[in-house]
Amino acid sequence: MRNRILTGMLVLLAMFSLVLSGCVDQNQGQETEADAGAAVDESDVEVLLAIDDPEEKAAVEAAKAKVAAMGGEPRIIATSPATADICDRLNLDLVAVCSSSISSIPERYADLPTVGTAMSPDMEIVSSLNPDWILSPASLQSDLQPKYEAIDTDWAFLNLRSVPGMYRSIQELGEIFGRQEEAQALVDEFTEFYNEYKEKNAGKERPKVMILMGLPGSYIIATENSYVGSLVELAGGENVYGGTDQEFLTVNTEDMKTKEPDIILRAAHALPDQVIEMFREDFETNDIWQHFEAVQNGRVYDLTYELFGMSATFRYPEALEELQPILYPESAEDEEKARENSDNAQKKAEDSDAANRLESLEENQ
16 A cells, blocks of 8 residues: 555645635734734745745655656646636546536646546545545545545645635646746735735724535535635724634524624535525515514625635636625625625526536536
């Protein structure tokens, strides 16, 4: 059995997911900046993205040497749309990708074999392709690692729980697979964006936000450790369920009411057409929602499922732009824009036909 050098290595990036918010979990959500909405400066971003942890750096160097010793391009499988997109930006060839009912795969990989959905890749197909490396999101590690352990390959679980986590993973993949130039260009792009964006909401009063992540038939609370939560933190919102090391929490509506959020955001994970209908029915029939001030004030918004999923993507500027009029409406036009964005998100979810598309994918596997 070959050594799996990167088992859990890239997952170490999760510890950095809160840095850009101005708050860290170790302090149980207490502010670490004089201004609650303050964010790190450029030098902090550079420190954040540097590969300087000794164990992490050693793992990257070992993996880099192993790839170099192969004498050719490694056979890589990307098991999620987000990891495939990163590979595309790094100019990496793949031997297979995942199938998806709601996300598109980069055009360069359109003719490749598919290995099933991100959450449930077909390991028989994966094994038959004899991959050297499998790249997957860290959020699925507990489910997928046992499956990867059963075949003779190496893997890496990328931290896509936040935008900086994604860029740190990009730097590490660039080192390992000889794509340092492409990785640096992407990191520079993020740094430039952030240096401009960080002043946007500085000094403003932070709204209290509760994020519901919808699943078919149920919903959970998204904390600041989730990707959607990290976007809200980056935009300056205060997650009412902060101060935990969990990505998601199962909480009853009575406890939610005690938090009294200013804003309720509703996102969808998988099958957005079913999720949007579930949210609509629950908010209409469950009387407790009518006692929330956010509901009474009309500050409940649906988020575009393509922008606010489980994994960080390169569309984060669009996501932050969508959040801006929701979190910081400064005029009637802003309020109208926030409502328009929410209505559009609902319509996209309804028109996604994700449930039927997923059924078709499963039938064709």
